Amino acid sequence: MTTTPTTDVGRRWLTPWTLVMMGTFGAYYAIAQVVLPEQAEQVTSSDAAKVTLTAWATGVAAAVTVVVAIVVGVLSDRTTHRRGRRYPWIVGGVVVMAVGVAAQGWATSPVAVVLCWSVVAVGYASAGSAVLAVVPDDVPVTQRAYVSAFYGIALSAGPLVLIALAVVASGSLRLQFLVVAAACLVLALPFARRSRSTPLDPEDRPVRPSTRVVLRGLVAPLQHADFAWAWVGRFGIQLSNALAQVYLFFYLKDEVGASDPDTALLVLTVLYALSAAGVAVPAGRWSDRTMRRKRLVVISSVLQGAAGLVLAFAPTMGAAAVGAVLLGLGYGAYASVDQALVTQVLPSEQDRGKDLGIIGVANVLPYVLAAALGGVVINVWGYATLYVLVLVTALLAAASVQPIRSVR
Structure with a gap:
């Protein structure tokens, strides 16, 4: 029978888990x-076309991610691998992702770009959804915000490291893709070699699901009010974050007028990563000590929304730097505390992977909407309107956490 873990995890568990993320x-x-x-x-041949292609590639890949995350969640709940039920889905997902990234360097048409990015999304969804499901499998409730703080650090430091590598290799587009693919594999090696999780006893496997059962299972968790509100809050904050970041490269180039948008984006990413990493662990420790999650979720959401205001009404590099710090502080605190909150409102212990896959929809679906909505907003109303929406969606996320009753 699946049970809630009670023994704290240590550095040997945490380090490979953080690196693979x-x-x-x-x-x-x-x-x-x-x-x-x-x-x-x-x-492409025009500014409008490049925004449209980015929107299509991001949107299609995000839709693929939604489907794969749920399917992998269902299958990993039934996997009896000796190194843990999530292990093959994480390692296999990283390999598929790296192959897709490398292949993308040879994509020379809009259709090929979208197809290759969709392959990357398959691997990303498999590894990304399974690696988060390991937390309720192995980590006690009283340590989850601290552990999830490293999820926030990985989300900020990972892009920083790999963006830096991509910028260093910026003389060749194909080399950039190959360098990123290699880094993805190297960072996953400690997990592939050392990770151990409690294996699932074959007798405890959930019943083999039919298509009807799976579809019903996707709706059932949302009938639990706390889970549903957590899903809405996650959707709101991820939509806010996606709107802030998906078109940031074009914002720096077209609105701020940065002469070197690659370097400008790297600078903002450094500020974002340092801010997120600096606040994530203290926020997680405080949340675990007090077991109060909702207050920090509200504060972090407001900070992220404030970043949108700065970007909307002060299109300068200095103001963008302030916005990056605010965004990092907000998202770093949010990622650690909200991830812990989510693991406490899962409706079923047996279906953790599937239910976290549904939460994963709230992580990814906003990028579908942000890519499509952002492209329209930029082309019709401009960047200021786009970044005002960052504030609006962050405030909606802050409000949605209040009705949750099972978590303080």
């Missing part, structure tokens, strides 16, 4: 923020 999330966001926009410029 750094590689997975870092590779995805480094490509999405730096290399994919550059590739879109090379294979």
Whole structure:
């Protein structure tokens, strides 16, 4: 029978887990923020076309991610691998992702760009959803915000490291893709070699699900009010974050007028990463000590929204730097505390992977909406309107956490 863990995890568990997340999330966001926009410029002939291609590639890949995350969640709940039920889905996902990233360097048409990025999304969804499901499998409730703080660090430091590598290799688009693919694999090696999780006893496997059962299972968790509100809050904050970041390269180039948008984006990423990393662990420790999650979720959401205001009404490099710090502080605190909150409102212990896959929809679906909505907003109303939406969606996320009753 699946039970809630009671023994704290240590550095031998935490380090490989953090590194594989750094590689997975870092590779995805480094490509999405730096290399994919550059590739879109090379294979299209106008500013409108490059924004449209970026929107299509991001949107289609995000839709793929939604489906794969849920399917992998369902399958990993039933996997009886000797090194843990999530292990093959994480390692296999990283390999697929790295192959897709490397292949993307040879994509020379809009269709090829979208197809290769979709392959990357398959690997990203598999590894990304399974690696988060390991937390409720192995980590006690009283340590989850601290452990999840390293999720926030990985989300900020991973893109920083891989964006830096991509910028160093910026003389060749193909070399950029190959460097990012190699870094993704290298960062996953400690997990592949050393990771151990409690294996699932074959007798405890959930019943083999039919299509009807799976579809019903996707809706059932949302009938639990606390889970549903947590899903809405996650969707709101991720939409806010996506709106702030998906078109940041073009914002720096077209609105701020940065002469070297690659370097400018790297500077902002450094500020964002340092801010997020600096606040994540203290926020997680405070949350675990007091077991109060919601207050920090509200504060961090407001900080992220404030970043949107700065970007909207002060399109200068100095103001963008302030916005990056605010965004990092907000998202770093949010990622650690909200991830811990989510693990406490999962409706079923047996279906952790599937339910976290549904939460994963709230991580990814905003990028579908942000890519499509952001492209329209920029082309019709401009960047100021886009970044006002960052504030609006962050405030909605702050409000949605209040009705949750099972977590303080």
